[in-house]
Structure formats: structure tokens, C-alpha cells
Amino acid sequence: MKPLKIGITGVRGIVGETFTPEVSVGFAQAFATYLDSGRILICRDTRSSGPMVRSAVVAGLLAAGCEVIDLGICPTPSLQLAVTRLKADGGIAVTAGHNPSPWNALKFVRGDGLYLDPQQAEELLDIYHQGEFAKATWNKIQPAIQYKEPIEYHIESLKRAFDVETIKRRHLKVAVDCCNGACSLLIPRWLAELGCEVLAINDDPNGVFPHRPEPTPATMAQLSALVKAGHADIGFAHDADGERLGIVSELGEPLSEELTLAVATRIRLDQTPGTIVTNVCTTAVIDQLAARYGSSVVRTPVGQTYISGAMFEHGAVLGGEGSGGVAVPQVHSTHDSAAAVGLILEGLARSDEQLSEIAGQLPSLFMLKHNLTVEPNRLYSVLQDFRIAIEGEQLACDLTDGIKVQLSEGWIHVRASNTESMIRVIVEAETESNARDLLDWARDRLNK
Amino acid sequence: MRPIPTLKISISGVRGVIGESLTPTLLTRFAQAFGTYMGARTIVVGRDPRTSGEMVKQAVTAGLLSSGCRIVDIGMCPVPTVQLLVRHHRAHGGIAITASHNPAEWNALKFIGRDGFFLNTGQARELLDIYHQGDYTRVGGAEMREVVELSGAIDLHIQTIIDGLGWLPAKEKKLRVVLDACNGAGSLAGPKLLEALGAEVFTINVIPDGSFPRPAEPLSENLGDLCDAVKEHHADVGFAQDMDADRLAVVSEDGVAIGEEYTLLLATLSVLGKTAGPVVANLSTTSALREVVSRFGCSLFQSKIGEVNVTEEMQKQNAVIGGEGNGGVIYPRLNFARDSLVGMALILHLLARTGQTITELVNSLPRFAMIKEKMKCPSDKISRILRMVRDEYATYPMDLRDGVKVSLPTGWFLVRGSNTEPIIRVIAEAEHEAEARGIIDRVYSRVQECLGQP
Numbered sequence: 001m002k003p004l005k006i007g008i009t010g011v012r013g014i015v016g017e018t019f020t021p022e023v024s025v026g027f028a029q030a031f032a033t034y035l036d037s038g039r040i041l042i043c044r045d046t047r048s049s050g051p052m053v054r055s056a057v058v059a060g061l062l063a064a065g066c067e068v069i070d071l072g073i074c075p076t077p078s079l080q081l082a083v084t085r086l087k088a089d090g091g092i093a094v095t096a097g098h099n100p101s102p103w104n105a106l107k108f109v110r111g112d113g114l115y116l117d118p119q120q121a122e123e124l125l126d127i128y129h130q131g132e133f134a135k136a137t138w139n140k141i142q143p144a145i146q147y148k149e150p151i152e153y154h155i156e157s158l159k160r161a162f163d164v165e166t167i168k169r170r171h172l173k174v175a176v177d178c179c180n181g182a183c184s185l186l187i188p189r190w191l192a193e194l195g196c197e198v199l200a201i202n203d204d205p206n207g208v209f210p211h212r213p214e215p216t217p218a219t220m221a222q223l224s225a226l227v228k229a230g231h232a233d234i235g236f237a238h239d240a241d242g243e244r245l246g247i248v249s250e251l252g253e254p255l256s257e258e259l260t261l262a263v264a265t266r267i268r269l270d271q272t273p274g275t276i277v278t279n280v281c282t283t284a285v286i287d288q289l290a291a292r293y294g295s296s297v298v299r300t301p302v303g304q305t306y307i308s309g310a311m312f313e314h315g316a317v318l319g320g321e322g323s324g325g326v327a328v329p330q331v332h333s334t335h336d337s338a339a340a341v342g343l344i345l346e347g348l349a350r351s352d353e354q355l356s357e358i359a360g361q362l363p364s365l366f367m368l369k370h371n372l373t374v375e376p377n378r379l380y381s382v383l384q385d386f387r388i389a390i391e392g393e394q395l396a397c398d399l400t401d402g403i404k405v406q407l408s409e410g411w412i413h414v415r416a417s418n419t420e421s422m423i424r425v426i427v428e429a430e431t432e433s434n435a436r437d438l439l440d441w442a443r444d445r446l447n448k
Numbered sequence: 449m450r451p452i453p454t455l456k457i458s459i460s461g462v463r464g465v466i467g468e469s470l471t472p473t474l475l476t477r478f479a480q481a482f483g484t485y486m487g488a489r490t491i492v493v494g495r496d497p498r499t500s501g502e503m504v505k506q507a508v509t510a511g512l513l514s515s516g517c518r519i520v521d522i523g524m525c526p527v528p529t530v531q532l533l534v535r536h537h538r539a540h541g542g543i544a545i546t547a548s549h550n551p552a553e554w555n556a557l558k559f560i561g562r563d564g565f566f567l568n569t570g571q572a573r574e575l576l577d578i579y580h581q582g583d584y585t586r587v588g589g590a591e592m593r594e595v596v597e598l599s600g601a602i603d604l605h606i607q608t609i610i611d612g613l614g615w616l617p618a619k620e621k622k623l624r625v626v627l628d629a630c631n632g633a634g635s636l637a638g639p640k641l642l643e644a645l646g647a648e649v650f651t652i653n654v655i656p657d658g659s660f661p662r663p664a665e666p667l668s669e670n671l672g673d674l675c676d677a678v679k680e681h682h683a684d685v686g687f688a689q690d691m692d693a694d695r696l697a698v699v700s701e702d703g704v705a706i707g708e709e710y711t712l713l714l715a716t717l718s719v720l721g722k723t724a725g726p727v728v729a730n731l732s733t734t735s736a737l738r739e740v741v742s743r744f745g746c747s748l749f750q751s752k753i754g755e756v757n758v759t760e761e762m763q764k765q766n767a768v769i770g771g772e773g774n775g776g777v778i779y780p781r782l783n784f785a786r787d788s789l790v791g792m793a794l795i796l797h798l799l800a801r802t803g804q805t806i807t808e809l810v811n812s813l814p815r816f817a818m819i820k821e822k823m824k825c826p827s828d829k830i831s832r833i834l835r836m837v838r839d840e841y842a843t844y845p846m847d848l849r850d851g852v853k854v855s856l857p858t859g860w861f862l863v864r865g866s867n868t869e870p871i872i873r874v875i876a877e878a879e880h881e882a883e884a885r886g887i888i889d890r891v892y893s894r895v896q897e898c899l900g901q902p
Contacts, residue, residue, distance in 0.1 A: 060472050
């Protein structure tokens with residue numbers, strides 16, 4: 001079975017196989033119908049299927065009578081900010097984020113600049129499946145408008161949220177890897193605004209990804225070499241659409257993507273204690289850090305929409321996920337790697353610490369992630385069997401999202417990926433051997 | 449009676465009403481089918497100024513890119529410009545986004561092969577089979593090709609005409625021309641061409657914003673404003689184009705619309721006056737053409753109706769000029785397509801060369817009266833109507849290549865179903881208006897009776 005994932009995070013698939021122009025047109029019509037043919041923004045990342053998907057989406061939106069404003073290539077968070085600035089009813093980002101280049105996807109943003117919540121997403125899916133879309137007559141169809149300033153406006157919003165003068169005084173030298181994605185147009189400019197000396201690689205928005213556009217230590221070798229050779233204070237790695245961030249210390253050591261949020265949490269709580277929102281399978285380092293500052297952590301299901309929702313509900317000072325996504329509410333309550341960059345550089349500038357010192361002071365835990373490829377039609381039965389096995393052993397399950405089990409050595413989390421047809425297993429413990437034991441324990445029960 | 453569908457998928461392409469039947473999904477699937485049929489090559493895309501044009505173009509772009517095609521987007525332009533550009537760029541095909549003379553709520557895709565001709569019946573059937581089978585070529589991101597936005601397609605078209613026919617001879621008094629482009633694609637090309645030729649140009653309806661200031665067909669009854677403008681400006685001639693600028697109608701210096709049948713006659717005079725050779729027209733073209741052609745000692749061949757049928761017959765006969773009585777002029781030396789721009793240039797050169805006025809030229813031509821009627825007709829009635837006509841007029845000579853054409857002692861008439869709309873057309877021609885009216889009344893009433901029967 002070929003992967004096409006239609007779910008609450010949008011629709012995602014491989015172009016040339018399941019992610020066809022018809023699917024793109026249909027979802028655009030459904031979204032337009034859902035928003036009553038209002039004003040809708042569209043942007044895309046740099047991948048080579050972007051123009052095809054963009055055209056299909058524009059056709060669907062225009063046919064439904066929307067006022068379409070095309071932002072061209074820009075990070076998804078730039079679109080999210082533009083939605084509120086331009087008083088749009090919603091937006092569609094054409095990007096598969098951290099997925100490899102054969103993939104593409106549509107992400108749906110509502111009028112407040114945040115992703116559709118689960119109920120809204122389900123309603124959108126119902127409209128799509130029902131297949132009865134708004135249709136504009138010839139005299140209600142208007143040409144798409146080009147809007148050229150989403151990046152300028154994003155930078156303006158960032159400048160209002162951070163202490164630019166303090167950062168400028170530190171004269172930081174910053175290495176960045178934009179993975180030839182949409183951040184190529186934003187991050188080097190943002191760093192220049194912050195008075196940083198910028199060493200940029202893969203900053204040509206041509207869509208040829210030099211490595212997987214997922215900022216993990218496995219993809220940060222090039223950036224780490226650049227940090228060392230250029231004697232940079234810090235290195236930042238980006239995904240294709242400006243949501244996830246990876247960090248390399250001044251020593252050239254890539255940090256686990258789990259620690260991006262940890263570093264941001266440490267810096268944030270140092271300034272402003274308060275609630276941190278993250279998902280159930282993000283490192284327990286966050287809880288230990290929060291405890292140090294007398295702050296609390298709220299755990300949500302996996303997905304930005306849950307993070308954003310809980311951030312509002314709890315008045316959180318920071319949100320994010322172990323994937324490297326950080327949401328700074330002064331900018332907006334959604335993952336934004338440029339905002340994360342601002343927060344971290346502000347922290348470095350204020351404390352005069354080195355990044356390696358901040359990282360070194362974080363609680364030390366060992367996490368293992370394991371992906372189990374499963375046929376799409378078996379994903380949920382495998383999970384069901386796992387849960388029955390756990391409950392048979394009289395263990396308590398946290399079912400916020402997937403299945404989380406707390407054992408004395410650490411925790412285990414098992415869930416179906418929202419974006420690919422696999423089961424993700426995450427375990428975390430104090431030591432590597434304990435973590436391996438936990439993983440074996442989980443795999444034993446998944447293979448039954 | 450159930451409503452007649454507004455979607456028409458036929459060998460002429462796919463045509464429908466925006467907001468009803470012509471959906472982006474259907475369009476993107478057709479573009480994929482065409483991309484698959486053409487084998488993932490370079491495709492030229494152009495559109496007329498309809499308000500739905502941008503939506504249709506985006507759907508087509510997505511479909512062509514998905515099937516691995518490279519797109520040369522020449523923007524808003526006449527259909528003959530798309531055909532010319534396919535040949536000029538040695539592209540492998542083209543899609544013209546236009547519902548030509550249909551009202552504003554319609555749009556359509558017309559498919560063009562690598563020779564710049566519309567797909568012929570056989571090719572169109574193959575395309576439709578691919579569309580219906582739904583198994584389209586789909587390429588991944590890495591193999592996806594680019595959209596090249598090409599400006600200057602219209603300039604190239606104009607230059608081709610100037611290079612081929614030359615400027616109008618320099619005279620003290622320039623020819624004065626009024627152009628009515630129906631706010632269509634011709635708005636962008638017509639005024640430029642006429643000025644480049646050396647005429648003094650006045651324009652009406654040259655804002656290509658998708659509004660229809662008059663019905664798009666350049667029929668005499670739609671050209672009142674142009675007739676007035678010709679008189680007001682004391683012009684030598686008035687030209688009217690349809691929405692996609694393939695058809696042309698002429699208004700005389702007296703402000704009289706001479707009838708779109710006369711466009712091809714004037715163009716034929718212009719061409720045969722310099723180069724003798726075979727002429728091709730479709731079988732519903734006025735009999736006056738046969739007389740004109742025989743004056744020059746040349747022969748006329750008749751083809752089925754539809755541009756591609758005319759062009760194929762022209763190739764076969766090695767024709768020097770051809771076209772259709774609806775104002776479509778095809779001059780293969782410059783552009784093997786119905787081309788109103790070429791038509792205007794030929795007629796202006798005729799005026800300059802002969803020194804005669806449009807009225808004088810028309811008066812020198814044999815006069816026939818032609819009457820065209822149409823009525824809505826569900827598809828299941830068409831064959832019954834044609835059978836009725838065939839039986840009723842069995843004793844007269846008949847041409848059955850396209851509907852039923854019957855030759856009577858006083859003239860001829862033709863009954864056929866449209867390829868593009870759910871209507872049946874009745875055309876009659878005779879030497880005198882009264883005779884033509886008599887023929888059409890008899891046939892029309894029989895057709896109506898037939899339509900009324902359950």
C-alpha cells in the first residue's frame with residue numbers, strides 16, 4: 001500500500017504516487033467551502049513539486065470563489081502571521097515540513113493564524129469526503145493577488161518580541177543550515193537584523209535538499225563542521241518550512257532535537273517562570289527543569305494544534321515538542337524556528353554563557369527512538385494489541401496520545417505517526433542500558 | 449424535460465459552465481490526460497481574458513506538471529497565437545483556454561497537436577480514452593519540470609504577419625480602421641498589428657477584463673456599436689473579433705456589417721489576386737465563394753465543418769487559402785489556423801492594392817442570402833431529426849458528411865447538431881432573401897414538429 005495520510009494535521013503523501021493534483025484541488029475546495037469562500041492565503045516551501053501543488057490549490061480556491069493571496073515561497077510561520085495581519089479567513093501552507101523531498105502536504109491554518117483544532121479538522125475532512133464544494137459563478141471568480149512582504153512582516157513581529165539591542169551588543173557569530181528550504185529567505189536576514197555575523201550554508205531556496213530536512217544530529221554533520229571551522233558561537237539547523245530547529249554548540253557538538261525545547265525552556269524560565277506546554281513523548285528533561293524553577297509542565301497529544309490550544313488555556317510562557325519545534329507566545333503560539341532562534345540568542349546575550357555550558361547543565365537522560373514500519377491498514381490493530389498486552393500485565397497506561405507507560409527505570413511511549421505509516425516507539429531512562437532494556441521490553445510486546 | 453447538461457466533452461475539447469460543470473478537478477484531470485497523451489513534453493498554454501481563465505489555467509498547470517510536462521505559458525493571447533507558438537517553439541502540443549464565442553459563464557480547453565492543428569477526430573478519441581481510463585503519467589518531485597513564462601508571443605505573431613505580407617504601401621492618406629475586439633484576446637494584438645501595418649487605428653472594446661460588451665460572436669446583429677464608430681470616424685473599414693480572436697467580421701465604410709460570410713470572400717480575393725491555387729472551405733460556406741474561386745480559374749474543395757477538418761483538407765489539396773463562413777480565415781503561408789489578425793492584414797492589403805472601398809468590393813461579388821437558425825435540442829432527438837430530413841428530401845442531391853446538406857433548385861440548406869453546444873443548427877442559402885426564408889421556414893417548422901414529438 002502506498003502512503004497517503006489524510007488526518008488532522010492535513011493531507012500528506014508522495015507526489016507522483018498518492019499525492020495527486022486531484023487530491024490537492026479537492027482539499028483546497030473543501031477548505032474554501034469550510035471557510036465560506038473567504039480570503040485565503042497560500043504559501044509553499046521550496047520543494048520541486050511545490051509549483052504543481054500550488055497551482056492545484058489555487059485552482060480549487062478560485063473555483064470556490066475565494067479571494068486568494070499568494071505569498072510565494074515563505075516559511076509556514078510567516079504565513080501564519082500574515083493570516084492575522086491581512087485579516088484572512090485562513091491559509092494553506094504547501095509543505096511537507098521535515099519529510100524528504102518526494103513528499104508534499106497541505107497544512108491548514110485558520111483565521112487566528114493557528115492550525116485547525118481536531119474538531120475543525122474533522123469537519124474539513126467530512127466536507128472533503130462528502131465532495132460537495134462551493135462553486136463560484138464566472139462573475140465571482142477573481143484573480144489571485146501576489147503579496148510580497150510576508151518575510152518583512154515576520155521579521156517585524158520578531159523584533160517586537162525580543163531584546164534586539166542586547167543581542168546586537170554580543171556580536172554573536174552564528175552558523176546556519178537552511179537545507180535549501182524556505183528559511184533561506186528568512187533566517188539569514190533575521191540574524192543580520194540581530195547584528196550577528198552569519199555563516200550560512202544550504203541557503204539557496206532551490207528545493208534540492210542536501211540532507212533530510214529534519215534537524216537531528218544525523219543531519220547536522222555539515223553544520224557542525226562549519227561551526228568548528230568558523231569558530232561560531234552556535235549553529236542552527238532548519239527544516240524545509242521553518243518550524244523545527246536543531247542546535248550545534250560552539251564546540252561543534254550537535255544537540256539532540258529533544259534538547260532544542262530544553263535549551264529554550266531553561267532560557268525562558270530563567271527570565272519568566274511559568275507553565276511549559278509540551279507533548280506526552282517529549283523528554284522528561286523538561287519536567288526536571290521546570291521543577292528547578294518551581295514551574296509546571298502540561299502534557300498534550302502530539303501535534304501543534306494541541307500545543308497551541310494548551311498554551312492559551314494555561315497561559316503558558318513557552319510551548320514546543322521534542323521534534324525541535326518551539327512556540328514563543330510573544331511572537332505567536334505556534335512552532336516558529338525563527339522565534340526559537342531569537343529566544344536562544346537573547347538568552348546567550350543576556351547571560352554571557354556559552355551554549356555548551358547551558359547544555360551541560362541540563363538534566364542528563366538517555367532517550368531512544370525506534371520506528372516500526374507497519375502497513376497503513378494495520379497501524380491501529382498493532383497498537384490495540386500492544387495496549388491489551390500492557391493492561392494484561394496490570395500496568396497503568398497514559399492514553400493522552402498513543403500509549404505511555406511509566407516504569408521504574410523510565411518511560412515508554414508508543415504511537416502511530418501522524419505523517420507516515422509507522423509506529424514510533426520512544427523510551428527514556430537515566431542510562432543507556434536502562435533505555436535499551438525499555439526498548440526491548442516494548443518491542444517484545446509489539447511483535448506479539 | 450430534464451435540463452440539458454452544461455458539460456460538453458467532445459472531439460472539440462471539453463467545454464462547460466463555470467460554477468456548474470467545469471470544475472477544477474475535471475480540468476486538472478483533462479490536463480493530465482493530455483500530458484500523458486503527449487508523452488510528458490513541452491506544452492504551450494494560452495488563455496482568453498475570461499474571469500475564470502486564471503482558475504482554469506492553474507488547474508491545467510497542475511495537471512500538466514504532474515504528468516511531467518514542461519509548460520510554456522504565453523499568458524493572455526488569441527488562440528491562433530497559441531497555434532503559431534506551438535510550431536515556432538517546436539513544442540509538442542498546446543492547450544488554448546477559451547470558450548471562443550460562448551457567453552461569459554462558459555470556458556473550455558482546446559487541445560492542439562505538435563503541428564499546431566487542433567486534435568483531429570482520431571486523436572481526440574485517443575485523448576478521451578486516456579481521460580476516461582484515468583491512468584495518467586505521474587512524476588515525482590525530482591522529475592517535475594518548470595513553467596516558463598514567455599512574454600512577447602503576440603509580438604512574434606505580429607512580426608510573422610508583417611514579415612509575410614509587408615507594410616501597407618505608404619500613401620498620403622492612411623487607411624482608417626476601427627477595431628472592435630469584444631474586450632477579448634484580440635484587444636492585446638489587434639491594435640498593435642494594425643498600427644504596425646501602417647493604418648490609422650480607432651478602437652472600441654479593447655479592455656481584456658473578461659466582461660462581454662456584446663455577444664462574442666461577430667454576427668451582424670452584434671456589431672451596432674462598431675457600425676456607429678466606423679461612421680463617426682469616417683473609417684475605411686471596421687473589424688470585429690470574437691473572444692479568442694480566431695473569427696473576423698467586416699463593417700464597410702458606410703457602417704454596414706457585410707456579414708461574416710464575406711470575410712473569407714474578401715480574404716480569398718486578396719490571396720488569389722496574387723497567388724492562384726486551390727481553396728478549401730467547409731460545406732456550410734456561401735456559394736458565392738465557388739463563383740469567386742472559379743473567376744480566378746481555381747478550384748474549391750469542401751470539407752466537414754470544424755477547423756481541423758478544414759486544415760486537414762487544405763493540407764491534402766495544398767490549398768493557398770481556406771476557412772469557414774463564420775469568419776474564420778486560414779492562410780497557411782503565415783499561420784495554419786483560423787486567424788483574425790491574418791484576415792485583417794489580408795483585407796487591408798486588398799483595399800490598398802485595389803484602391804476600392806469595401807462596398808465596391810462586396811458589390812463586385814455574387815450575392816446570396818444566407819439565414820442561420822438554431823434551437824435547443826436534446827441529444828436523443830438529433831438523429832431522429834436528421835433522419836426525417838433525409839427521408840423528406842430524398843429526391844434531391846445530398847451531402848451527408850456533416851449533418852444533412854440538401855441542394856435544392858433555388859439554393860441549399862444544412863441541418864446539423866452542434867459539436868459544442870446542445871443545439872441543432874439550420875442554415876439555408878438562396879439567391880434571394882425570400883427564397884432563403886422560404887426554405888428555412890419549411891425546414892425549421894418540420895424540425896420543430898419533430899422536436900415536439902415524444
